[in-house]
Amino acid sequence: AKERGACVTLRTGGRRGAGMLRGCIGRMAPAGSPLAEVIVEMARAAALQDSRFMPVEPNELDRITVEVSVLSPLRRVDSPDEVTPGIHGILISGYGRRGVLLPQVATEYGWDREEFLSETCLKAGLPRNAWRSGDVAIEVFTADVFGDDVPVGSSDTASES
Numbered sequence: 001a002k003e004r005g006a007c008v009t010l011r012t013g014g015r016r017g018a019g020m021l022r023g024c025i026g027r028m029a030p031a032g033s034p035l036a037e038v039i040v041e042m043a044r045a046a047a048l049q050d051s052r053f054m055p056v057e058p059n060e061l062d063r064i065t066v067e068v069s070v071l072s073p074l075r076r077v078d079s080p081d082e083v084t085p086g087i088h089g090i091l092i093s094g095y096g097r098r099g100v101l102l103p104q105v106a107t108e109y110g111w112d113r114e115e116f117l118s119e120t121c122l123k124a125g126l127p128r129n130a131w132r133s134g135d136v137a138i139e140v141f142t143a144d145v146f147g148d149d150v151p152v153g154s155s156d157t158a159s160e161s
Contacts, residue, residue: 003030005071007102008042012063022064023050039068061153069102069143076139080131083113089143090120094136099124103143
């Protein structure tokens, strides 16, 4: 089996995939670490180190759901036409910048191929249409997505009678 990277997405106030984003950090390649260690490290980073958000506080845990995306190896595409929204995630890199969006993001927002590519460019800090130029690399990956609708700190997760 090939080594796989992982991304952990934290959300508040909704079912998995529907709540407000609270943190999301991933590693495209595991760099020799076992997948379980990568997932734990990315969960900690999503909670405490996502620069878009303040660190998660303990009193938030009863409202936070966790989604884990286990990533396939990256594959460079020769043409943007090879990108399939909802199946592929995208890594766009160029001009010293990189941006990644998971496959489920295109589905959640109802984006077509062009919008998905454009939004990935914006995430990288590149112009929206940079993907059209041929000056950036477009790589795709797939993800096996796991999660639970029960919040992390919920008493429901450990109830016994």
